Amino acid sequence: MAPPLITVVLPAYDEQGQLKECLDSLLGQSFREFEIIVVQTPSEHCPERLVEAYELRDARVRVLRLDAETGIGRARMAGAAHARGQYLLFLDADHLLPEDAFEAMDARLTETGEVDVLLFGHNREYRGKVWPGNAAELLAAAGPAVFSPAERPELFGAPPLVWDRLMRSGTIPAFPDGFYEEISAVHRSLLAATRVAVLDRECVTIRPGTPCTRRAARAPATSTCSTATRAPSSCWTPSPSRPSRSPPRCARTCSPGWSGTTCSSSTCPGA
The missing domain is CATH 3.90.550.10 (Spore Coat Polysaccharide Biosynthesis Protein SpsA; Chain A)
Structure with missing residues (x-):
C-alpha cells in the first residue's frame, strides 16, 4: 500500500x-x-x-x-x-x-x-x-x-x-x-x-474556550507571551474590559495592565 x-x-x-x-x-x-x-x-x-x-x-x-x-x-x-x-x-x-x-x-x-x-x-x-x-x-x-x-x-x-x-x-x-x-x-x-x-x-x-489546555492542564494560572515570539494564542482569556475587536498581538496592543515585554494570559490573546 x-x-x-x-x-x-x-x-x-x-x-x-x-x-x-x-x-x-x-x-x-x-x-x-x-x-x-x-x-x-x-x-x-x-x-x-x-x-x-x-x-x-x-x-x-x-x-x-x-x-x-x-x-x-x-x-x-x-x-x-x-x-x-x-x-x-x-x-x-x-x-x-x-x-x-x-x-x-x-x-x-x-x-x-x-x-x-x-x-x-x-x-x-x-x-x-x-x-x-x-x-x-x-x-x-x-x-x-x-x-x-x-x-x-x-x-x-x-x-x-x-x-x-x-x-x-x-x-x-x-x-x-x-x-x-x-x-x-x-x-x-x-x-x-x-x-x-x-x-x-x-x-x-x-476555536475559543481552551485556555492553556494544550499543556494538558499543567500550565500555571498565569503564563506569559514574549513580544519577540508572539506566542501561540491558545493560552488566553478575553478581558471583560477590552472592547470587542480583533484579538491584538502581544507585541502591539494589550490591556492597560500590560507593561515591559510580557503580558499575562488574561490580557493578551497573542497571535
Missing part, C-alpha cells in the same frame, strides 16, 4: 470536549489519502472511549497509547515516529478544518513538487466572529513560486505555530519539553528548509 500524503499527529488532550469535532472535520475531508495518529496518554483529559470508538470506525485512525503522561512535545514526537505520510501536520483538539483543506494542499503540492515546508493560513473564532490569522498578509505577499527561507526572511516574523504548515517527513525537528514547545521546532524547521511554498488560503480554524 502506498504511503498516505499526510499524517496528522493529534495528541488526545481534550479538557474542553472538542476532540470529537476535530476528528469529524478530519474524517470529512474530500481528499482521502491521509492518516491520523491520535496520541493517547493516561491523562484524565484524554477520552479513552472516544478515541477507541474512532479507531474502530475508520482504518485511517491509528491510536498510539503511551503508558505515561507526557508533555505535549513528547506526545507529538511519539506520534511523528510512527507516521507513514509524506508530510506531517500537527494539530490539537481545538482545531477544525474545512472539508476541502487537504484537497487544496494536495493541489498545491502537485504544482510545487516536493517541498520541505508548505505554509498555509489559519483563522480564529472570537466572540461570534471569524478573524484571519496574523500571517495572512505575509503569506499573500509570498507569491506562487517555491523559495528558500533566505529569499523571504520576513516569514520568520509570522507567528511560530506548528499547525499552520505541512512538514516533510524526515525533516521534523525535536519538540522540547515546556511551554510553547513548538516555537523552537517551527523556527528550526524553517531554517533547515531549502524549498518552501505557500498555500494562500485558510486551512485551520482555532
